[in-house]
Amino acid sequence: MKRIVIFLSFIVFLACKEQPKEVTTTSIVGTTIEETLSPKDNFGIVIHGGAGTILKENMTPEKETAYKMKLEEAIRIGHTILKNGGTSLEAVEKTINVLENSPLFNAGKGAVFTNQGTNELDASIMDGSTLNAGAVAGVKTIKNPINLAREVMLNSPHVLLSGSGAELFAKERNIETVDPSYFFTEDRMRSLEKVKETISKKEADKTTAFYDHTIKDSKFGTVGCAALDKHGNLAAGTSTGGMTNKKWNRIGDSPIIGAGTYANNATCAVSSTGWGEYFIRAMVAYDISALMEYKGLSLKEAAKEVIQNKLTKLGGTGGIVAIDHNGAITMEFNTAGMYRATMNATDELTIGIYKKDE
Amino acid sequence: MKRIVIFLSFIVFLACKEQPKEVTTTSIVGTTIEETLSPKDNFGIVIHGGAGTILKENMTPEKETAYKMKLEEAIRIGHTILKNGGTSLEAVEKTINVLENSPLFNAGKGAVFTNQGTNELDASIMDGSTLNAGAVAGVKTIKNPINLAREVMLNSPHVLLSGSGAELFAKERNIETVDPSYFFTEDRMRSLEKVKETISKKEADKTTAFYDHTIKDSKFGTVGCAALDKHGNLAAGTSTGGMTNKKWNRIGDSPIIGAGTYANNATCAVSSTGWGEYFIRAMVAYDISALMEYKGLSLKEAAKEVIQNKLTKLGGTGGIVAIDHNGAITMEFNTAGMYRATMNATDELTIGIYKKDE
Numbered sequence: 001m002k003r004i005v006i007f008l009s010f011i012v013f014l015a016c017k018e019q020p021k022e023v024t025t026t027s028i029v030g031t032t033i034e035e036t037l038s039p040k041d042n043f044g045i046v047i048h049g050g051a052g053t054i055l056k057e058n059m060t061p062e063k064e065t066a067y068k069m070k071l072e073e074a075i076r077i078g079h080t081i082l083k084n085g086g087t088s089l090e091a092v093e094k095t096i097n098v099l100e101n102s103p104l105f106n107a108g109k110g111a112v113f114t115n116q117g118t119n120e121l122d123a124s125i126m127d128g129s130t131l132n133a134g135a136v137a138g139v140k141t142i143k144n145p146i147n148l149a150r151e152v153m154l155n156s157p158h159v160l161l162s163g164s165g166a167e168l169f170a171k172e173r174n175i176e177t178v179d180p181s182y183f184f185t186e187d188r189m190r191s192l193e194k195v196k197e198t199i200s201k202k203e204a205d206k207t208t209a210f211y212d213h214t215i216k217d218s219k220f221g222t223v224g225c226a227a228l229d230k231h232g233n234l235a236a237g238t239s240t241g242g243m244t245n246k247k248w249n250r251i252g253d254s255p256i257i258g259a260g261t262y263a264n265n266a267t268c269a270v271s272s273t274g275w276g277e278y279f280i281r282a283m284v285a286y287d288i289s290a291l292m293e294y295k296g297l298s299l300k301e302a303a304k305e306v307i308q309n310k311l312t313k314l315g316g317t318g319g320i321v322a323i324d325h326n327g328a329i330t331m332e333f334n335t336a337g338m339y340r341a342t343m344n345a346t347d348e349l350t351i352g353i354y355k356k357d358e
Numbered sequence: 359m360k361r362i363v364i365f366l367s368f369i370v371f372l373a374c375k376e377q378p379k380e381v382t383t384t385s386i387v388g389t390t391i392e393e394t395l396s397p398k399d400n401f402g403i404v405i406h407g408g409a410g411t412i413l414k415e416n417m418t419p420e421k422e423t424a425y426k427m428k429l430e431e432a433i434r435i436g437h438t439i440l441k442n443g444g445t446s447l448e449a450v451e452k453t454i455n456v457l458e459n460s461p462l463f464n465a466g467k468g469a470v471f472t473n474q475g476t477n478e479l480d481a482s483i484m485d486g487s488t489l490n491a492g493a494v495a496g497v498k499t500i501k502n503p504i505n506l507a508r509e510v511m512l513n514s515p516h517v518l519l520s521g522s523g524a525e526l527f528a529k530e531r532n533i534e535t536v537d538p539s540y541f542f543t544e545d546r547m548r549s550l551e552k553v554k555e556t557i558s559k560k561e562a563d564k565t566t567a568f569y570d571h572t573i574k575d576s577k578f579g580t581v582g583c584a585a586l587d588k589h590g591n592l593a594a595g596t597s598t599g600g601m602t603n604k605k606w607n608r609i610g611d612s613p614i615i616g617a618g619t620y621a622n623n624a625t626c627a628v629s630s631t632g633w634g635e636y637f638i639r640a641m642v643a644y645d646i647s648a649l650m651e652y653k654g655l656s657l658k659e660a661a662k663e664v665i666q667n668k669l670t671k672l673g674g675t676g677g678i679v680a681i682d683h684n685g686a687i688t689m690e691f692n693t694a695g696m697y698r699a700t701m702n703a704t705d706e707l708t709i710g711i712y713k714k715d716e
Contacts, residue, residue, distance in 0.1 A: 131639050131672060137609070138520060158608045159635045162496060163521050165607025249523025250516045251495070258616050258641040277517045281489050283616040286641045287648070294652035314489060 043082040043230050044327045044344045047075050047095055049105045050221035051273045051319040054337030056354055067104055068351050071341040074098035078227060079343040088227040088235035088269070089127055089150070096123075096146040096239050099223035103185045105339075106221025108144055111183050111241025113192040119183035121241055122255040123149040124160075128234030128263035135255040137162040139170070141177040146239045148175050149255070160255060188244070195245045222254055224271025226263070226323045234325060236261050236269035236285070243276070252276025258286035265325055267292040268299050273338070274311075274318010282311050288322060299324040303332040401440040401588050402685040402702045405433050405453055407463045408579035409631045409677040412695030414712055425462055426709050429699040432456035436585055437701040446585040446593035446627070447485055447508070454481075454504040454597050457581035461543045463697075464579025466502055469541050469599025471550040477541035479599055480613040481507040482518075486592030486621035493613040495520040497528070499535040504597045506533050507613070518613060546602070553603045580612055582629025584621070584681045592683060594619045594627035594643070601634070610634025616644035623683055625650040626657050631696070632669075632676010640669050646680060657682040661690040 049071060078095035082088065100108025111119040123145035124135035134153025137160065142148045151173045152161055161169055170177060222240035229235075238261045240254040253259035253276035260276070262285035263269035270285040279285075284306055291302035299322055307319060312334050319333020321340060329342050331352070341351045351357075407429060436453035440446065458466025469477040481503035482493035492511025495518065500506050509531050510519055519527055528535060580598035587593075596619045598612040611617035611634035618634070620643035621627035628643040637643075642664055649660035657680055665677060670692050677691020679698060687700050689710070699709045709715075 133639055156606070157635065158606070159638045160609040160614075162607040162609055165605065169606040247523065248514070248516070248527040249520040251518040251520055256518075256614060256616075257638050258614075258644065277515065280517045280615050281491055283641065283644045286616065286644065290645070290648040290652060294648060 041230065042327045042345050043088075043228050044323050044329055044342070045075055045078045045082060045091060045095065045225065045227040046321040046323050046329045046331065046342045047071065047078070047099070047223070047225045047340065048271060048273050048319065048321045048331070049099055049223050049339030051317070051333045051335040051338035052220050053335065054339070054353060059353075064353065067339055067353060070099070070102050070104055071339060071351050072349065075341045075343050075349070078225060079347075082227060082229050083345075085230050087231070088229040088233050089125070091227045091229065092125060092225045092235045092237040093146055093150055095225045095227075096223055096237050097144050100144050100146065100239055103187070105223045106188075106241045107223040107239040109183060110185055110188065110221075112188050112221070112244040112246075114242075115196075115245050115247040117189075117192065119180065119241055120246070120249065121145040121183075121239070122252060123237070123239040124255045124257060124261040125149045125153060125237035126235065126257060126261050126263040126269070127153065128236075128265040128269055131264060133159050133257045133261070135160045135257060135261075136166045137251045137255040138249055139163070139166050140180050141167055142170055143176045143178045143182065144239075146237050149237065149239075151175055159257060162251075163249070183241075188241075191244050199245075220273055220275070220318065222260075222273040224261070224273060224321060226269035226271050226321055228269070228323050228325065228327050232265065232325065234263045234265050234269035234323065236263040236271045236322075238271045238273070240273075253279035253284070256280055258283050260285060262286045262289055264289050264293075268302075268322050268324040270303075270320050270322040272318065272320045274333075274335070275316050278311060278314055278316025279318060282306065282314055282316060284311060284320060288320065292324070299328050300330045300332075303330045307332040307334055399588065400685045400703050401446075401586050402681050402687055402700070403433055403436045403440060403449060403453065403583065403585040404679040404681050404687045404689065404700045405429065405436070405457070405581070405583045405698065406629060406631050406677065406679045406689070407457055407581050407697030409675070409691045409693040409696035410578050411693065412697070412711060417711075422711065425697055425711060428457070428460050428462055429697060429709050430707065433699045433701050433707070436583060437705075440585060440587050441703075443588050445589070446587040446591050447483070449585045449587065450483060450583045450593045450595040451504055451508055453583045453585075454581055454595050455502050458502050458504065458597055461545070463581045464546075464599045465581040465597040466599075467541060468543055468546065468579075470546050470579070470602040470604075472600070473554075473603050473605040475547075475550065477538065477599055478604070478607065479503045479541075479597070480610060481595070481597040482613045482615060482619040483507045483511060483595040484593065484615060484619050484621040484627070485511065486594075486623040486627055489622060491517050491615045491619070493518045493615060493619075494524045495609045495613040496607055497521070497524050498538050499525055500528055501534045501536045501540065502597075504595050507595070507597075509533055517615060520609070521607070541599075546599075549602050557603075578631055578633070578676065580618075580631040582619070582631060582679060584627035584629050584679055586627070586681050586683065586685050590623065590683065592621045592623050592627035592681065594621040594629045594680075596629045596631070598631075611637035611642070614638055616641050618643060620644045620647055622647050622651075626660075626680050626682040628661075628678050628680040630676065630678045632691075632693070633674050636669060636672055636674025637676060640664070640672055640674060642669060642678060646678065650682070657686050658688045658690075661688045665690040665692055
């Protein structure tokens with residue numbers, strides 16, 4: 001009898017010792033890729049360059065190629081960092097830098113203009129391993145706001161700094177600054193003029209009119225990235241110029257932890273893009289994490305519930321990119337398009353712009 | 359057989375039609391009051407005047423009385439509004455006004471000083487019936503920042519405005535402004551000097567040193583209110599001067615929806631007070647709502663989990679006051695004390711300062 005007990009205990013011990021194979025499910029709008037990877041080899045990265053009324057009929061083949069090339073350049077930077085064993089934080093920061101430095105996106109160079117014809121930049125970053133976070137709002141001279149957000153996280157006791165105070169901190173920490181004229185682009189100035197023109201034609205309804213969401217190029221263009229590194233750490237970051245014609249030092253969701261950016265090793269890393277006010281009210285990024293943690297939903301289910309149900313019911317538009325602690329990637333949006341790309345541990349690259357893209 | 363089916367259907371119909379009696383549980387640190395009220399008679403209000411190292415041995419009887427009298431004056435304003443059928447939004451705003459106008463609390467008159475010797479005020483408000491929200495950060499001339507937050511919510515397309523832009527909006531909307539000197543108080547200036555002195559005696563550790571949380575009067579003093587009105591609508595609001603000696607236009611959790619303030623008719627209304635950076639990272643106010651919605655926890659259980667477990671593990675200190683859609687009130691904090699008061703539909707008043715108060 002004793003022998004049988006010992007034998008059975010040994011069997012149970014062996015059964016417990018055997019690790020289940022980790023199955024990574026990468027969902028890319030309509031397609032699902034399953035891979036079997038051990039945790040230490042597993043990593044992945046997903047980026048967005050903004051969601052909005054991005055329609056094929058309004059795009060030239062040249063412009064489309066330019067966007068795709070820049071998305072690929074950006075994601076490959078982060079992917080290489082991850083592949084070489086670098087941290088998800090570094091991958092997120094360096095990937096976003098590429099998008100910030102391109103005039104194609106509404107972040108860094110290429111930021112939209114405020115009502116006053118200035119550029120006010122917001123950014124945030126979060127480390128899923130520590131739940132530490134950093135953010136800046138309304139900075140005017142910081143070349144790469146995501147770098148300053150990271151500096152706030154790592155070298156200040158704060159999470160969110162704003163305006164000239166954030167710029168003073170940047171100076172103290174030797175973060176690269178530029179003359180505000182660096183952010184000027186013809187394209188964005190034309191957008192501002194067009195928005196103002198449309199509004200002046202309308203009777204001024206102070207509560208809603210000064211953004212015209214029907215204007216074709218009112219795509220939001222915020223950039224963001226979420227990544228899982230080989231050490232099992234998640235990170236997410238978001239950078240933006242906000243909304244064309246914004247007034248009154250408006251702060252959107254991009255620098256708000258839980259709305260624009262969230263990362264938690266226990267669940268997922270998320271970066272948002274869209275109509276910021278709704279993303280703040282719906283706590284979009286954190287809500288996806290909460291649905292995973294509290295209701296046991298998968299990342300895909302949680303993102304779908306938050307974007308297609310909760311946010312949509314509230315009247316908000318936009319999307320998110322996210323990656324979970326197993327490397328599963330999800331991109332969810334309720335707009336006509338979202339600039340986006342993914343790369344996983346097997347070097348597979350996907351790039352999408354429109355809703356129907358795979 | 360057919361008759362039996364019809365009879366059973368009728369029984370089921372009757373059983374479904376009978377509304378369960380609504381039981382309101384008001385928990386006041388150690389005591390639990392249960393009342394049976396019909397929804398239309400039910401209402402309640404809870405306020406805080408900040409959490410921190412508030413110890414009886416550091417308090418004079420005169421000071422204690424002054425705090426208690428002001429807490430009572432404030433909560434009775436909101437309670438009367440609710441009793442007369444007014445909205446929870448109005449009750450929250452008017453109650454907070456009393457606390458903002460008192461030099462006893464760190465909000466409005468009585469706000470702490472920044473490192474530069476200025477006062478930068480933050481506030482936010484949320485309407486649980488619409489999930490609409492408004493907030494302002496870093497304003498210097500607004501007498502009652504909570505009023506401006508409400509104006510942002512109701513008469514702008516934005517949620518969060520900051521600095522001089524928020525003040526420009528205030529001017530356009532005829533919100534009362536004051537000279538910055540209005541916010542000067544001897545007490546707060548002494549606190550700033552004491553903090554600076556303590557820091558200069560220490561080796562400067564840039565990441566943590568310039569707030570000394572061991573200084574006895576470093577209680578945070580943010581004010582806030584959560585209320586349920588007779589129409590079944592929840593609202594919450596928070597107003598603060600932030601942290602003594604804050605730098606770089608730091609924004610804390612008070613103007614951040616989901617961190618400092620949250621209200622949702624489906625769950626609860628919450629106002630936070632404490633070390634803002636941790637409240638942002640933990641999304642304290644929204645997390646309590648999420649635990650109720652997604653895990654079915656009671657307000658009391660959810661608040662306890664977030665403050666005593668999640669926030670405490672992260673290293674954060676502070677507390678919340680909250681009321682749920684049934685009128686149950688909870689106050690939860692992990693500090694030595696929190697200025698607080700409650701009133702319910704049966705006119706019962708409770709006031710507390712220290713942990714052991716009932």
